Amino acid sequence: MTRLAPPDRTDVLAMLATFGERSPGAVQDTLGSLELTWLIAEFEQRFDIELELSDERFETIRTVDDATEVLRAAVLAAGPGPAHGEAAEPGVTGSGVTGSGVTGSGATADARPAGAARP
Template sequence: MAGQPDLGRADLVAMLAQLTDRPTDLPERIGSMELAWLVHLVEQRYDRQLDLTDDQLARVRTVDDALAVFQTALTTAADG
């Protein structure tokens, strides 16, 4: 996929709901296990290895943080 990825906040919330077996109105904060799950699913969905740095991973504390990091990583991977 070239250009901007079609990954949205609703996609991440749905992915988290699968892991936690909770409804999609889950808390905004995500933990390390949830982050690992999201990285795995995003890599599968886009058939790419995300080369996230420790700094990028450390910035992810909320769903919106994860979305920003993933969109940047996917766009960078598509451009590279």
């Protein structure tokens, strides 16, 4: 399975623009909680990754740049997925990232394909 390239700011703005049917240029930099919740749902559907954020981490995502950082990290952590017969990268399984998820930016995200069972 091949994953899409990690989203950049332009991709996140394009996703947000579909919320409220507006142009990417009309998207404000500051995100409201409803807009962020919608963005996470859109991201999970588009990238086939379940993003689990603690309430504390969710509350720290205030801007488009914050969201871009978290969403990119989730895609990168999930990796491209091994081809048939290839071993997964260390820490990456067919059901997503093992352990606590994305690290480095304080994120507590667990990238896992949508619908995968939780441990």
